[in-house]
Structures are given as structure tokens and as C-alpha cells.
Amino acid sequence: MxxxxxxxxxxxxxxxxxxxxxxxxxxxxxxxxxxxxxxxxxxxxxxxxxxxxxxxxxxxxxxxxxxxxxxxxxxxxxxxxxxxxxxxxxxxxxxxxxxxxxxxxxxxxxxxxxxxxxxxxxxxxVAGMPGLTAWVGLNIIAELKEGETVLVSAASGAVGSLVCQFAKLKGCRVIGNAGSTEKVEWLKSLGVDAVINYKDYRNAAELEAALAEHCPNGVDVCYENVGGDHLEAALNLLNRYGRMAVCGMIDLYNLADAKAGPNNLANIVKKSLKIQGFIVSDHWEHYPNYVAQLSQWAAEGKVHxxxxxxxxxxxxxxxxxxxxxxxxxxxxxxxx
Amino acid sequence: MxxxxxxxxxxxxxxxxxxxxxxxxxxxxxxxxxxxxxxxxxxxxxxxxxxxxxxxxxxxxxxxxxxxxxxxxxxxxxxxxxxxxxxxxxxxxxxxxxxxxxxxxxxxxxxxxxxxxxxxxxxxxVAGMPGLTAWVGLNIIAELKEGETVLVSAASGAVGSLVCQFAKLKGCRVIGNAGSTEKVEWLKSLGVDAVINYKDYRNAAELEAALAEHCPNGVDVCYENVGGDHLEAALNLLNRYGRMAVCGMIDLYNLADAKAGPNNLANIVKKSLKIQGFIVSDHWEHYPNYVAQLSQWAAEGKVHxxxxxxxxxxxxxxxxxxxxxxxxxxxxxxxx
Known part of the structure; x- marks a missing residue:
């Protein structure tokens, strides 16, 4: 053979x-x-x-x-x-x-x-690494509570689109940003409360202003996949005791040279923020429960x-x- | 009257x-x-x-x-x-x-x-706000464990000098940075394992190289009082699962204009770091225990x-x- x-x-x-x-x-x-x-x-x-x-x-x-x-x-x-x-x-x-x-x-x-x-x-x-990444980041790292407001970057991706839905299933207000009209429309069809197309905005300040319109009570949890301007906008929008689960910084992965970070890290002190990176392989103990929950949600048509x-x-x-x-x-x- | x-x-x-x-x-x-x-x-x-x-x-x-x-x-x-x-x-x-x-x-x-x-x-x-700030940041926010390596910025200040001593009392290796020969000598006399004078270094890279010499096993906990170059150096030195308690960013307090942040925030993802700001007034429940412990340490000559x-x-x-x-x-x- x-x-x-x-x-x-x-x-x-x-x-x-x-x-x-x-x-x-x-x-x-x-x-x-x-x-x-x-x-x-x-x-x-x-x-x-x-x-x-x-x-x-x-x-x-x-x-x-x-x-x-x-x-x-x-x-x-x-x-x-x-x-x-x-x-x-x-x-x-x-x-x-x-x-x-x-x-x-x-x-x-x-x-x-x-x-x-x-x-x-x-x-x-959804039933593998990206799915568990979404679930762990939201619930274990960012300690999401019912009724909070959640901001999700790269919201139409494999991870982001699940973050949005898991947060909605927990009774949260969810604001996503994505990079095309098609992606925006799809996320809205999933019940995401507000979705912006980040390509419509030229810098962190414009992005922040656009997001702020949809967060009248600020942001309690940010699920960060992107870094860069998204991270800077999020630091300003987060409420006191806000939590940021940092899943990725795709913005930075391809830079040959280091890029200056956000100018507003003092928010970490001013608002007692927690910013935490994680890797899903440290959290596989949640996988059996996650797959069981996901199967049920999928069967009920609650996750797409x-x-x-x-x-x-x-x-x-x-x-x-x-x-x-x-x-x-x-x-x-x-x-x- | x-x-x-x-x-x-x-x-x-x-x-x-x-x-x-x-x-x-x-x-x-x-x-x-x-x-x-x-x-x-x-x-x-x-x-x-x-x-x-x-x-x-x-x-x-x-x-x-x-x-x-x-x-x-x-x-x-x-x-x-x-x-x-x-x-x-x-x-x-x-x-x-x-x-x-x-x-x-x-x-x-x-x-x-x-x-x-x-x-x-x-x-x-020592028995008031700065003392409790040191203790809470180290033990509650950064979750310091015995035997870890701790990096302290503004190490000779009211908070920093206590952070150094509390970490030593927990059996940790402590590296401080301070801004004068007199401050460096004082911290060394307190038993801090290594102290550098940050004024000897021109940028984050030089500072990092100087600190790295004293951290052969990296840094597990950073107690951050300063921000700026110190923060950037610390992000590179922190080990996987490192924790940073952000007590202050004195470097940023007096800036009229926003200053770009560190260029190495991707470390948060790469190393699953936790960066957390806090304010001591949220943690006063620890005060009675803290004062009791401090009084004993002071009577035994263990804290200066x-x-x-x-x-x-x-x-x-x-x-x-x-x-x-x-x-x-x-x-x-x-x-x-």
C-alpha cells in the first residue's frame, strides 16, 4: 500500500x-x-x-x-x-x-x-476550539453577568459570532463590529442589538463615537479579537470594573515592526479595569459541558x-x- | 472663639x-x-x-x-x-x-x-491608604505566591517600598527600580534582591535589558506605579500567566496630550497575562487584618x-x- x-x-x-x-x-x-x-x-x-x-x-x-x-x-x-x-x-x-x-x-x-x-x-x-474560546473568554475570563453590555470586535468571525450569540443567550446587550455590509446584516439577523461596519471609520476616535451611540450605559465586557483602534475605543467605553477578555490581536499579527499601543491605558487605573489574555487549551476542562450545552442550543435553534x-x-x-x-x-x- | x-x-x-x-x-x-x-x-x-x-x-x-x-x-x-x-x-x-x-x-x-x-x-x-494599597495590590489583585519573582516600579515610594518588603516577607525574589542612588541604596538595605536606577537608561529597551539581568527566571508579578517605559519593559519580562497590578501611572498624570502606549500589548495574548487596575477604597474590608499584621511586623522589626x-x-x-x-x-x- x-x-x-x-x-x-x-x-x-x-x-x-x-x-x-x-x-x-x-x-x-x-x-x-x-x-x-x-x-x-x-x-x-x-x-x-x-x-x-x-x-x-x-x-x-x-x-x-x-x-x-x-x-x-x-x-x-x-x-x-x-x-x-x-x-x-x-x-x-x-x-x-x-x-x-x-x-x-x-x-x-x-x-x-x-x-x-x-x-x-x-x-x-462551533463545537471545537473556536466555540470553546468564545465561551471561556466570555464566562470564565470576562466573568459575564446577566444583563450586562458586551462589545465584540471581529464579531462575524468564527469566535466573535458565537460570543455575540452566547452573550445574547445570557440576556445581555451586545454590540458588534464587523467589516462588511453582509457581515453586519448577518449579525443583526442573529439578534445582535447593534452592529457597526468598522471600515466606515477612520480612526479610534471615530470608531468610539460610533460605538458609543449604541452603548448608552457604557460597556461592561469587551471581547477583544483585534487590538489597535478597537482596543483603544474599548478602553474609553468600558465602565468602572469593566473586563476585557483578550482572545487575539489580529491587527498586530502581521506587523513587521512594532506599532505603538493605545494612548489611554490610564483607564486601567481610573476605572479599575481587568484586561486578561487567555488561551483556550488552558481551559479544556469546560469542554464536555460546553459541547453538551451547545448541542442542546443547536437542537433548539438558538445558536447559528x-x-x-x-x-x-x-x-x-x-x-x-x-x-x-x-x-x-x-x-x-x-x-x- | x-x-x-x-x-x-x-x-x-x-x-x-x-x-x-x-x-x-x-x-x-x-x-x-x-x-x-x-x-x-x-x-x-x-x-x-x-x-x-x-x-x-x-x-x-x-x-x-x-x-x-x-x-x-x-x-x-x-x-x-x-x-x-x-x-x-x-x-x-x-x-x-x-x-x-x-x-x-x-x-x-x-x-x-x-x-x-x-x-x-x-x-x-504604612498603616494607612498607601500601606493597604501595597498589600491589596500584591496579594489580592496580583495573587502573589511564595517564591515568585516580583518587579516593582517607583520602588522607593510610599507604596513601592512596602510592596518590596511585603513580597520579601512572602519569600519572593524582588527587583525594584527607583530614581536616585540614595533610593537604590535604601532599598538594597531593606533586602531587595536587586535595584536599578531607571535614570541610567534612556528607553524601554535599555530598561528591560538592565532589569532582565536580575530576573533569570522572568517576572511573575509586576506592581506597576509608573506606566510608560516601565510598563513596556514589564510586559516583555513577565512570564506566562504573569499578573500586573496597576496601582498608578504617574508617568501619565501630568501629560497635557495623550501619549502612545507600549508597542507590545500582544504579550497579553501570547502569555495569557492579567493586567488589573484597582483602587484601595474598594478593598477596605482587609484593613483591620492588615493593620494587625503590620503592627506585628513593625514590632518585630520586619518592616521599615x-x-x-x-x-x-x-x-x-x-x-x-x-x-x-x-x-x-x-x-x-x-x-x-
Missing amino acids: NIQSKGYALKQRPAGTPTLDCFELKTEIISEINDGQIIIKNLWLSVDPYMRGRMSDAESYVPPFQLGEIMQGSAIGEVIESKHPEFNVGDKVNSMLGWREYAVSNGEMVQKLPETSLPEQSFLG WKETTRHGIESTPEAFLGLFKGENIGKMLIQL | NIQSKGYALKQRPAGTPTLDCFELKTEIISEINDGQIIIKNLWLSVDPYMRGRMSDAESYVPPFQLGEIMQGSAIGEVIESKHPEFNVGDKVNSMLGWREYAVSNGEMVQKLPETSLPEQSFLG WKETTRHGIESTPEAFLGLFKGENIGKMLIQL
Whole structure:
């Protein structure tokens, strides 16, 4: 048996925004596997903004991708051969062995999908890392309470769109910002109280003024995915004892040079703010409860999500680059 | 009975660093008091950096000083006349009726000093607001644990010098920065593991490099009093899950224009940092325990403090301005 498996390696580290020539398509040949191993045929690959960090060799919470090696990322696949006692052919699994068509594994860090009525690719999005990220940031990090006002940046993304809905389900007022008319309309259709298109505003002051119109009682919780002007506006809008869960700063990921931060950090003292970054992998203990709650909400029609799907392994780099151009509504996926 | 009481009113709001012409000496005449009132003769006045905020009319956690009215601040005084059932002539009291020689009060917000062996003026410093600020920031906000490494900015100030000592008493490694050789030497004599003079460094990068030499295992907790370059250096030095208690940003208090923030806020995400501002008045429930603990430490010679004392009501504005020039070691006081 010989399987030809295409996958993408990191060819060079990007300076600034990644480009297609950072990636190199490689073909691996998979033949015999040993006792204790399985072969996974990937069905769905995930690309996520955090991967930009792993393309650099700076110290971070996850180790950098190695040059010349196939990259990693979440993927949903099917076991097509097994010499491992815990996996059977036909099992659907979630692994970090993405950016490739097939993978050999000893089963470590490979999870069988739980029994739910959720579609398999949702375990890369709403029922996976982005979903739990939304839930943990809002409830554990930002300690959201019923009836509070929540501000969400990158509100139409895989994480942001769930943050908006989870906050609404908790009886909160939710204000989102997103980057296109289509995204704004979709979020409004989900019941988000107010949504602005940040591209209509030239700087932090204009953005703040636009958001302020929709926050007559200020903001109690900010779910921050972006940084930059959004962060600066949020610091001014937050109420005393406001909390900011910092999930990402996509604005900063592609900067070759450091960019000055917001000029209003004194708000942290003036208003006794809490600003906290987090990484979802520190909070997986909430995952079983989260998936149970999500399945129920989904069955009741209370949570909705969108997917932006590209097709074929060759579409993976462009799908990833599209994240930084705002090409996705909801989760960006590659179907193989 | 007619008492002439001199005090300082706010004459004009400062743009940038306050100057002497922001203050106006006024004389009030105190004559008869009514039932339920007391007359306090102030013995010690406190000036503190946070008062700069009250000189502006921007929204803050404490209301602004009113133009033309005698300013407020902590003071230790003696009751010299009482028509109030709970106060007797001779009682030593702590009040917010500072910036003046005498005050009339109905007893609200006036506390009798607890019975301790601590000197009366210490209730403006180590046994008062600055002391509790140090303790709360370190233990409640930054959740300091034994054996961690702590970085303290403005380490020789009324708050900072206690932060250093409380952290040492908890078995931590402590690195301070201060602004003169004398301050550095004093902190070293208190057992602080390493102290740098921040005036020897021209920017955040140099400051960071100097501090890094003394933090081989990084920094777990930063007690931030300054902002600016100190904050930027600290964000780079903090370890994963680091906590920053933001007590003040004295660097920013006197800026007429907003100043760009640190360029490395992405560390908040990368390292899952918690950055939290606080105001000690939200944490007074810890005060009785704190004073009990402090009294014991002081009796055992485990906590030391310095006072920088000016004399006479007329010295009050200059004492206050001196805070921003680093003229104080430990608590800045005015003895009347």
C-alpha cells in the first residue's frame, strides 16, 4: 500500500503579512504502519488566525512551525487503517494533523468525535476550539453577568459570532463590529442589538463615537479579537470594573515592526479595569459541558453559525491568507 | 472663639505638570460649632500622586476638586472641641479633611486611630491608604505566591517600598527600580534582591535589558506605579500567566496630550497575562487584618519605612509638586 499525501510545509517565515511563497506543497508517501499506529484520511482542515504566530520563530505559547516540515492545525478525518486497539476503521477523529491529506499517528492527541447530532466539521468551529474560546473568554475570563453590555470586535468571525450569540443567550446587550455590509446584516439577523461596519471609520476616535451611540450605559465586557483602534475605543467605553477578555490581536499579527499601543491605558487605573489574555487549551476542562450545552442550543435553534468553505488541499494557503483580508464569515474551512 | 485656619484651594486646573499658581492660600474663620460637630486641629497632612487626577475635571473614580474650594486629602488631627457623642477632646483622628490647618466635621468619614504602637503619622502611610494599597495590590489583585519573582516600579515610594518588603516577607525574589542612588541604596538595605536606577537608561529597551539581568527566571508579578517605559519593559519580562497590578501611572498624570502606549500589548495574548487596575477604597474590608499584621511586623522589626517631611501648611503645594520630581523617599508628609 502506498498513499500519496499532499501537504503544505513552511518554506520561509513571513516578514509582515504572509504570502503564498511562504508555503511549499510537498508530497509524502505513506506505506506500512507499525503496531499502535493509525492512518487518518483528513476530510476537513481548519485555518485559524493564531497560526500566524507559529509561522514566526518568536517565543510564544505554542512552538513555531519548523521550516520544511508539514504544518499543523486542527483537522477532522476518518481512520482508514488501524493497528491501534482504541481506533477502528471508520472512526471520525479530531487531530492537530492538518495542512495535509493523510496522516499517520500513534493516537496521541487524536480524539474520536463525541456522539452528537452536530455535523463533523463543526468540531473545527462551533463545537471545537473556536466555540470553546468564545465561551471561556466570555464566562470564565470576562466573568459575564446577566444583563450586562458586551462589545465584540471581529464579531462575524468564527469566535466573535458565537460570543455575540452566547452573550445574547445570557440576556445581555451586545454590540458588534464587523467589516462588511453582509457581515453586519448577518449579525443583526442573529439578534445582535447593534452592529457597526468598522471600515466606515477612520480612526479610534471615530470608531468610539460610533460605538458609543449604541452603548448608552457604557460597556461592561469587551471581547477583544483585534487590538489597535478597537482596543483603544474599548478602553474609553468600558465602565468602572469593566473586563476585557483578550482572545487575539489580529491587527498586530502581521506587523513587521512594532506599532505603538493605545494612548489611554490610564483607564486601567481610573476605572479599575481587568484586561486578561487567555488561551483556550488552558481551559479544556469546560469542554464536555460546553459541547453538551451547545448541542442542546443547536437542537433548539438558538445558536447559528456560518462556514466559509474552500475545496481541495491546494486551497489551504489562500484560505489562510483570506483570514487576514476578512474573506470569511464564520469559520474558514477546507473540505478535502 | 475664633480660629483662623489656613488652607489651600484649587485656583486653576493644571495643563500638564501642576505649578504653584494652581493653588491659592485661603484663610477660613472657624467660630461656634453646632450639636453633632467637632473641630479637628490637623497635625499631619498627606500629599499623594492620585490627587493629580482630582485636579482635572475629567471623569475619574473620585470626583474632581472644585475650583475655589479647599482641597481634600488624608490628614491626621486631634479633636480640640466636640459636640459629638462619639468624639472626645484629645482623640486622634484620620480624615479626608487635609490641605488645611483646622476642620469642622459632623464625624462622617472621620475615624479614630486604632490602638497600636505605631506613630500617629504612619496612618497616612504604612498603616494607612498607601500601606493597604501595597498589600491589596500584591496579594489580592496580583495573587502573589511564595517564591515568585516580583518587579516593582517607583520602588522607593510610599507604596513601592512596602510592596518590596511585603513580597520579601512572602519569600519572593524582588527587583525594584527607583530614581536616585540614595533610593537604590535604601532599598538594597531593606533586602531587595536587586535595584536599578531607571535614570541610567534612556528607553524601554535599555530598561528591560538592565532589569532582565536580575530576573533569570522572568517576572511573575509586576506592581506597576509608573506606566510608560516601565510598563513596556514589564510586559516583555513577565512570564506566562504573569499578573500586573496597576496601582498608578504617574508617568501619565501630568501629560497635557495623550501619549502612545507600549508597542507590545500582544504579550497579553501570547502569555495569557492579567493586567488589573484597582483602587484601595474598594478593598477596605482587609484593613483591620492588615493593620494587625503590620503592627506585628513593625514590632518585630520586619518592616521599615521612611518619611519625607515638610513643615507648615505653606509647604503643602511644594511637597505635592515634589512627588512628581521624585523628591520623596517613602511617604511625603507635611507636619503642622
